[in-house]
Amino acid sequence: MQSKTSSSDFFNRTLIRKNRKRFWPLWVGYSLIMFWILTAITYLNLNLAFFGVGKDTLHPNTIDDIYRSIIPGSLIPAVIFSMLIALAVFAYLGNERSCYYYHSLPMTRTQLYANGFVSGLGMMFVPNLVLYLLTNLICWSDGLNAIKALSTWLLVITVEELFFFSFAVLCMIMFGHNIAAPVIFTILIFYVTGMQVLLNDIYYQIFFGASSNLVSIPRGNPIGIISPVGFFHSIIFYKDSELFEAGVYECFVNDGLWVVMITGLVVSALLIIAGLLLYKIRKSEHSGDVVAIDFLKPVFRWGFGISFAILITTLIVETLLGSLRFTDKLAVTVFVLLMVLGIIAYIAAEMIIKKSFRVFKGLGRKFALYTGFLAIAACVLLFAGSRAVAYIPEKEEVNGVTVSVNGYMLRFTDAEDISRISGFHHSIVADKDELIRQKQSSYIYTSNYSFIYDLKNGRQTVRFYNIPIDCDAVKGMDVFMKENAIRIIFGDPDSESYRSAEISQVDQNMNYHFRTFYSEQTREIVKCLIKDYESGYIPLEVFAPDFLSSYKYTETPENYHRIEIVRQQDNVYNDNGLYMNTLYVLYFNDNCVNTMEYLQKYVNFDTLKGFYD
Amino acid sequence: MIKCIDVKKQFDGFYALDGVDLHVEPGSVYGLVGPNGAGKSTLIRHLVGIYKQDAGEILINGEPVYENNTIKSSIAYIPDDLFRFGADNIDDMMHFVKGFYPGFDNERFERLKSVFTIIDPKKPVRRMSKGMQKQAAFWLAICCNPQVLILDEPVDGLDPVMRRQVWSLMMQDVSERGTTVLVSSHNLRELEDVCDTVGIMNKGKVLLERSLSSLQGNVTKLQAAFAEGFDIDALNKDFEIINTSKLGSIYTLVVRGTQEECREKIAKYSPVLFDALPLTLEEIFIYELGGEDYAVKDIIL
Numbered sequence: 051m052q053s054k055t056s057s058s059d060f061f062n063r064t065l066i067r068k069n070r071k072r073f074w075p076l077w078v079g080y081s082l083i084m085f086w087i088l089t090a091i092t093y094l095n096l097n098l099a100f101f102g103v104g105k106d107t108l109h110p111n112t113i114d115d116i117y118r119s120i121i122p123g124s125l126i127p128a129v130i131f132s133m134l135i136a137l138a139v140f141a142y143l144g145n146e147r148s149c150y151y152y153h154s155l156p157m158t159r160t161q162l163y164a165n166g167f168v169s170g171l172g173m174m175f176v177p178n179l180v181l182y183l184l185t186n187l188i189c190w191s192d193g194l195n196a197i198k199a200l201s202t203w204l205l206v207i208t209v210e211e212l213f214f215f216s217f218a219v220l221c222m223i224m225f226g227h228n229i230a231a232p233v234i235f236t237i238l239i240f241y242v243t244g245m246q247v248l249l250n251d252i253y254y255q256i257f258f259g260a261s262s263n264l265v266s267i268p269r270g271n272p273i274g275i276i277s278p279v280g281f282f283h284s285i286i287f288y289k290d291s292e293l294f295e296a297g298v299y300e301c302f303v304n305d306g307l308w309v310v311m312i313t314g315l316v317v318s319a320l321l322i323i324a325g326l327l328l329y330k331i332r333k334s335e336h337s338g339d340v341v342a343i344d345f346l347k348p349v350f351r352w353g354f355g356i357s358f359a360i361l362i363t364t365l366i367v368e369t370l371l372g373s374l375r376f377t378d379k380l381a382v383t384v385f386v387l388l389m390v391l392g393i394i395a396y397i398a399a400e401m402i403i404k405k406s407f408r409v410f411k412g413l414g415r416k417f418a419l420y421t422g423f424l425a426i427a428a429c430v431l432l433f434a435g436s437r438a439v440a441y442i443p444e445k446e447e448v449n450g451v452t453v454s455v456n457g458y459m460l461r462f463t464d465a466e467d468i469s470r471i472s473g474f475h476h477s478i479v480a481d482k483d484e485l486i487r488q489k490q491s492s493y494i495y496t497s498n499y500s501f502i503y504d505l506k507n508g509r510q511t512v513r514f515y516n517i518p519i520d521c522d523a524v525k526g527m528d529v530f531m532k533e534n535a536i537r538i539i540f541g542d543p544d545s546e547s548y549r550s551a552e553i554s555q556v557d558q559n560m561n562y563h564f565r566t567f568y569s570e571q572t573r574e575i576v577k578c579l580i581k582d583y584e585s586g587y588i589p590l591e592v593f594a595p596d597f598l599s600s601y602k603y604t605e606t607p608e609n610y611h612r613i614e615i616v617r618q619q620d621n622v623y624n625d626n627g628l629y630m631n632t633l634y635v636l637y638f639n640d641n642c643v644n645t646m647e648y649l650q651k652y653v654n655f656d657t658l659k660g661f662y663d
Numbered sequence: 664m665i666k667c668i669d670v671k672k673q674f675d676g677f678y679a680l681d682g683v684d685l686h687v688e689p690g691s692v693y694g695l696v697g698p699n700g701a702g703k704s705t706l707i708r709h710l711v712g713i714y715k716q717d718a719g720e721i722l723i724n725g726e727p728v729y730e731n732n733t734i735k736s737s738i739a740y741i742p743d744d745l746f747r748f749g750a751d752n753i754d755d756m757m758h759f760v761k762g763f764y765p766g767f768d769n770e771r772f773e774r775l776k777s778v779f780t781i782i783d784p785k786k787p788v789r790r791m792s793k794g795m796q797k798q799a800a801f802w803l804a805i806c807c808n809p810q811v812l813i814l815d816e817p818v819d820g821l822d823p824v825m826r827r828q829v830w831s832l833m834m835q836d837v838s839e840r841g842t843t844v845l846v847s848s849h850n851l852r853e854l855e856d857v858c859d860t861v862g863i864m865n866k867g868k869v870l871l872e873r874s875l876s877s878l879q880g881n882v883t884k885l886q887a888a889f890a891e892g893f894d895i896d897a898l899n900k901d902f903e904i905i906n907t908s909k910l911g912s913i914y915t916l917v918v919r920g921t922q923e924e925c926r927e928k929i930a931k932y933s934p935v936l937f938d939a940l941p942l943t944l945e946e947i948f949i950y951e952l953g954g955e956d957y958a959v960k961d962i963i964l
Contacts, residue, residue, distance in 0.1 A: 064762020072748060151746035153713045155763050156736035335674065335714045 062157060062165055073138045077173035080131040087123050088203065089185045092116065109194045114566070116199040124207050129239075131174060132211045136218030137232055139170040143230035149337035159330050166219070167322070174211045178204060202307070209314040213278060214239070218322035223328045226342030226369060237357075239278055245357065248364045249431070252384060255367050256432070257439040258376045258482050259513045278314075340402050351399040352420060358395035359424070363387040376486055381432050387426040389421075396420055443503045443511055444478060445469045454500035454528075459632045460538050470530055475501050477523045478515055488518045495519045499527075533591050536580055539634070543580060548572040549616040553653055565653050572615060574648060579613075582642035593635055595597035598651045610637040611655070664689040664811065664843045665710065670719035672705060672867075679705045681867035683719070687860070690841040692834075694854040694875075696948055697864030703847040704743060706864070707815050710845065711740040723811060736764055739809035741800045743790050743816040747788040753799050757806070766808040774962065775802055778828060793820040801829050805836060812836070814846040830857055851945040861944065863951055870951065879941050882950070883925045885916040887937035901928045905950045917942065917950050 070077070095112040142148035152162060182204045189196040221235040238245075253260035328343055336342040341350045363384055374380035396417065398407040450463040451471050462468055478485065478499070489496060497519045503511040517524060531538060541547070551572040554564035567575060583593055592610065615634045638645050646655070665687035669829050674682040679702050687693040697704050708714045709721050712728045712735050721727060747756065761767040776784070779798050781790070788799055797820050804812065812833065818826045836842040836859060848854055854861065855875065857934070860870040872877075882905065889895070895914060898904065906917040918925060922939040929937050942950070 068759055147744050147746045150713045154711045154740050156732040158730045
């Protein structure tokens with residue numbers, strides 16, 4: 051008897067149609083959500099949201115909204131539906147009866163896998179394409195060419211869905227239980243970032259100076275793709291857009307997007323291949339088991355054991371052991387906790403795999419190996435931490451240092467500057483005990499300082515301190531800042547690093563107004579601000595209060611205009627190895643004649659006077 | 664048609680199949696019997712390509728079954744534990760099955776509506792009783808016009824009329840189309856009526872595999888009464904006795920050999936009365952497995 055599903059008919063229409071029919075609530079729900087996020091919002095942006103505004107503003111805003119809101123906003127439903135649809139289409143793997151039925155059908159594993167992929171991805175890709183065309187049509191009918199922005203949306207969403215769908219399918223194949231698979235999928239997509247956060251937090255609690263700030267992790271995170279939600283999100287949020295005047299504008303997306311897209315595609319392809327290979331060796335009799343692939347069982351035991359130990363240790367340290375912070379006692383306690391919890395979690399993992407409490411017999415050698423590894427890893431973790439925080443780079447070793455004061459990045463490359471920064475850093479470490487003692491008072495204001503050293507050997511060293519603003523180091527730092535404010539804050543005003551600026555305020559009628567400036571305009575604004583500051587029209591404490599720790603808790607200045615300037619930070623990277631942007635909030639008033647003269651071409655300040663956000 | 668050679672399958676260190684050898688001739692009905700846990704369902708899952716054996720060979724029409732679409736599309740399989748899609752009625756399931764089995768016979772499906780009248784074509788299968796679901800599975804399976812029909816406890820849950828109807832349809836397929844049937848069941852009485860060959864499994868092995876006639880012809884039940892003082896152990900010289908029981912003065916002996924041989928041998932011992940009877944399949948099953956530590960025990964709790 052000739053099979054309908056032989057090589058001449060690799061894809062089975064019946065199966066694809068069946069999936070589409072069975073899981074219609076998923077693809078209909080997905081389509082409606084994406085219709086709202088993309089098509090409806092774009093339509094509203096063009097027709098209702100900015101009623102009375104001319105097309106010269108409306109069109110750039112619509113494009114800008116696609117990049118700034120619609121693409122990031124589409125990511126979350128894309129992740130959720132990728133997982134749900136993968137879970138639905140491959141749910142048969144988690145149940146013996148359905149698994150046996152599917153595997154008795156005249157289809158090879160490769161065909162079942164491929165048909166599942168086509169069904170699942172089709173439920174998202176087809177609506178994406180329809181909505182892409184529809185939204186383009188809406189824009190086109192309004193005279194707006196949004197093909198580039200909408201194509202970026204389509205590309206980003208398609209790659210993201212391909213990635214997460216492949217990832218979820220891999221989880222379905224590795225973990226043969228219909229509840230275990232989505233739970234483990236959710237854990238895995240945050241796994242690396244989550245572990246970094248937890249370990250950083252333990253370090254931060256034990257070692258004075260250890261950084262808990264992931265943003266400052268240098269040179270990117272090469273395995274960040276294993277925590278892909280953060281990976282995809284950071285790249286989208288760090289995109290830039292430049293708007294040009296007079297209806298002629300283009301949207302600029304930085305190179306990071308392409309890095310993520312290509313990485314996403316490559317990793318998706320690897321996930322698809324891995325999924326297929328595992329599916330081919332997956333035994334039908336393991337449907338319903340938590341771990342469905344035999345050789346992954348040790349990985350699950352070790353992964354569960356170690357992760358659980360780190361998670362619970364962090365929670366205990368955070369909630370119960372605050373009084374031991376920065377002490378040796380805490381280090382010993384953490385070691386004991388990691389060991390005890392790690393052993394308990396390993397046994398729990400074995401119970402989950404075997405679905406039985408009777409797992410102690412036969413643990414033997416593999417348990418001893420795990421316990422030994424855990425002890426060594428915990429020792430190394432604590433020893434490495436204590437060594438690392440004790441080290442402060444000398445100026446001879448350093449190419450440049452970036453100081454983050456309450457989140458604001460300041461870059462120093464001059465040898466004299468580096469020397470002074472290193473001096474402040476040494477004084478903080480020298481006063482460690484006193485600073486910790488002072489901090490225990492609940493009435494004291496503190497400031498966050500990060501020191502990011504770019505070493506000549508190509509590595510980076512990061513330290514973080516939360517210290518009282520009255521300490522000598524902070525006072526010295528503020529004096530230094532005041533002396534060198536313009537040079538430190540603005541660097542080279544002709545630099546390409548200025549991305550954009552924005553004035554946003556509420557007028558007397560409580561209407562919201564904003565104006566975005568592209569990078570060339572931003573550079574002009576910066577030059578005007580510098581001129582006004584140097585002419586003495588405005589004191590530093592008002593002009594840039596965020597840079598001075600001593601003024602951290604002053605009120606927002608009244609009758610001043612507020613401007614936000616986005617500047618790309620050279621040599622400072624986000625988790626994915628991409629340049630980070632920093633948002634500077636600056637204040638100026640009507641006395642700043644140069645700035646006012648320039649801005650009045652674009653902004654009607656009379657309407658806004660006295661009502662500043 | 665179906666051939667298993669030294670098939671082994673291990674689950675967590677336990678051999679569910681421990682060197683199974685099995686042969687089913689084309690166009691025959693093969694009854695697979697055995698106690699619970701003998702490995703019948705495991706073997707059947709290998710035969711339909713769900714499980715992959717750890718060792719040995721499983722061939723249908725001379726080809727391996729696992730991942731072989733051509734062979735699998737010629738097999739219809741009814742498991743003990745039926746699967747159905749949530750909201751599907753029999754028509755929906757028919758359309759699904761039709762998409763996989765090119766030999767599906769629409770006309771036959773329509774004709775059989777008059778047989779399976781109890782099944783409402785618009786009612787979701789999951790809302791049907793177990794027996795009705797079994798009927799629906801049978802209906803679809805035989806409409807696939809399979810070359811091989813593999814059934815795991817097929818009539819479990821069916822009422823007596825429908826059982827007979829189902830067996831009749833199956834036998835019609837065997838006689839008209841030469842369908843090969845392998846059926847696993849605990850209902851030995853029914854198997855006795857339909858099977859050509861029987862395989863008895865226990866502990867992951869096929870203990871014996873013979874045609875039903877030779878199986879029944881080779882074991883005889885002797886009922887005899889002897890004069891007072893007769894030593895029943897004396898019969899051991901001439902008979903291979905599988906089982907002995909006594910009710911009043913009547914001995915019931917299960918012995919190896921044909922009825923004629925047994926009649927001739929027992930006559931030498933001058934019994935007061937005797938009769939030689941064939942064994943039912945159920946009796947063969949019980950007595951054969953008795954030697955494999957699976958005897959019926961008189962237990963009073």
